[in-house]
Amino acid sequence: MTPQRFPGQTITRRRFLRQTLLGAAVTATIPVFLQKTFAAMESAAAASPVQTPTGRDANILVILQMAGGNDGLNTVVPYEDHLYYRARPALGVRQADVLPLAEGLGLHPALKGLRGLYDDGALGVIRGVGYPNPNRSHFRSMEIWQTASDASVIEKHGWLGRYFDHACSGADPAVGVAIANAAPQAFSAEEPRGITFNNPRQYRWAARGLDAEADALYAQFNEVEDADSLDGKGGGTIGTLGERVTSGLSARDFLQRTAVHASRTSAEVLAITRKPAPVTALYPRSALGNSLNTVARMIAGGMSTRAYYLSQGGYDTHRDQTGSHARLLGDLGDSLQAFVRDLKAQGNFERVTVMTFSEFGRRVEENGSLGTDHGAAGPMFFIGGGVKPGLYGKQPSLSDLNRGDLKFNVDFRSLYATVLEKCLGVESAPILGRKFPLVAVI
């Protein structure tokens, strides 16, 4: 099969520059780099007896980061616990306003969208999620979540990056897509894979098609020889979250590889976004609504992506949080509800699982600025056709605190293990370093 990725231009064998532009010292690294990555990728694919599953027909994971540290206590509210109202005299969500779930817990009133999904049997709530020796730094705690490390260990690469490295060799480089301005640390891998974009309409080389010779020369510097023999399925990893990116490659090789990925995936992404959008769901006019809309279109368009990553920022509510927190949660619930409607109309809902997380919850007691400071354990939401609805984990006690913070009872890596095994269909222990008990939510 010869994929026709650039309309109007037949792909011919191209001579790839065997030298870097500058400096003889680096010239030798380029062919080696190519051998290491693309050649290795191809041979791995050839040696594999089974076709690597892709996002066209296999399950898809959507990870939604609530960045800044979501106030879990005001998200899943223990409205029957008087200690809650004692710790939150000004900020507590009133019992009359809560959207009740079960066991004395209810959702914040802005989460009507999620409540609807709960009623439809598509929402799982995991309570008291965290990790031992919690860290209250945004960046360290986020790093722990992104790399799935113990709190005492600095892990080099991201947990999804390790999934790519372990389970996706030979797969499309676009196995992961992050919709953001910066790649998420979770995608950092020995061999970077995947694409990142925020505005899919800008995701192309704008000068393409103006001059055939220029196109060929552009390709010579930004693509690789014999691009057709790579699997050529296109796809991508959209990721821009302002986190640390690591890789086993030098800056120059990293750039070259990113250029190849961009060049190979932009045509497909663009083609998908140029199709008229089906009017199946009304997304809120917010960054999150737009991102989820883009993800839905990528899924509908048959991208081979297995993991989508997106982020909603603004949860660092140190001050006057009542209004801002309600707005964030309203946006979250409404966007997810629209996303689910969209996927159901596409017929893809059964294949998709959404997992939300935040780097920590917030302090149980409100602070003096009508806000809350950094805390520890918090809830996670699971949404999808394969999700078994209900409440999981135990609601953390408000009388047995650690430094004023909730204690966790479910390690977040149990949820990672669950999605790796039940959604992505791979063994989790090699990726997470050891076995974690699965949670029955999927």
Next chain:
Amino acid sequence: MLAPLNPRLWSPTHAAHLLNRAGFGGTSEEIGALYRLGMKEAVESLLAGAQDDMPPEEPPAYARPRNLQKERREREHLSREEKLVLRRAAQKRERKAYLQLTGEWLRQMRESQTPLREKLALFWHGHFATSQVKVRPVFYLWTQKETFRRLALSDLSTMAKAMLCDPAMLVWLDGSNSRAGKPNENFAREAMELFTLGEGNYTEQDVAEAARAFTGYRINPVTQRFRFVPRQHDSGEKTILGNRGCWKGEEVIDLLCAQPACAEFMAWKFLRYFVSDEPSPAWRQAVAGALAGEKMATGPMLRRLFSSAAFYEERHGQIKAPVEWLVQCLKVLDVPQPPYDRTQNLLEQLGQALYRPPNVKGWEGGKSWITTSTLLARYNIAGKLLGIGGDLRGKGKKKRGRRKGLPGLLSRIPERALSSENALVQYFASALFQEPCSGEALAAWCDSLKEKPLQSDAVQRQLLHLMMSTPEFQLI
């Protein structure tokens, strides 16, 4: 690592590297001028331009302080609708002023005769990363930017104390409503984790105690300037990093800056900015020593760094930051800066909008700058600066259809550079890369010019665009 370069080895390539890292690069004329000074004088001239001798400036019209208290009083008798109209108008003015602030700053970077001051101001902005998303008054942002520029070469303690009393920072990290009895931990935590020590070099108890010391640092609602309010300050005894005393905020900053961890932390940050995306342990040790030996002063450390032989071996291995990339493009191509609203949009696409860092940690930098989409944005914006695949003029101008001027670089091509394909390729390559290019790359570019009129500006612009649409042009 800081052993000085033998002055006899000083070459135009060295001068170009110095101007790239201590400034925003330059034209071959600027590089030539720096080279002719010799290394010692070149370094001294850059440092001299960044000294703390800036006369205090009055805020420009777009950044004047507003008396928020008075405005509130005047609005009291208005109806809800009238208030809404006023608020919308104020938001619009503030948005415009913000675009002007960042556009003017970019212009300063591009036109400055003292590029190290601007380069350091950008460093401090990334270090004390404050965002307009939370801090709306442009007067605050302008004031903070001027502090970064004025104190560019000062020691960390002086700069951190200025930030403790900086209105933008007081809003950003909630100091402005932190009071005795109910301290807000936001500033205290980031002061330790992000501004001085790095994670793991303090305890939660230190954060809580320091938060008490940082109470009472407020903003005067009439003048919009800093004021200390003693009755809201917790003057009780605190124990911070093992030191017991009735510390005030400034004293806590001094305690933090005197920690050995502080020099190591700052060495890493300076190195990532000026030298290498992944600095070696030897580098970190050497620069930490230079900082600790000078009470964390920036100037003396940079003098040794910019004079060291090892610094000049770190050529062309660092990924350009987006602001650096854009300023260098504007300078080297010699094209006008796009209108301010478009400038902002470009920086957002590239991943580094001024006063819009992703969070309080600032931009991660290094490989994090590059994603599939930011790389394509670089290629496409380079094209638009050259009038290929779109342009970057304001909306009004586009309608009038005025023919745009050519990039200044094209109007200065010497005759000899038009004598052959090879000459033209060499001329552009030296303007863009400041390093000799591989024979194969040069040959590929020469091939693309075969049978084409070298005098044609369309041919020249296309060649430049192709040279800039390469992984190599993203390195410095």
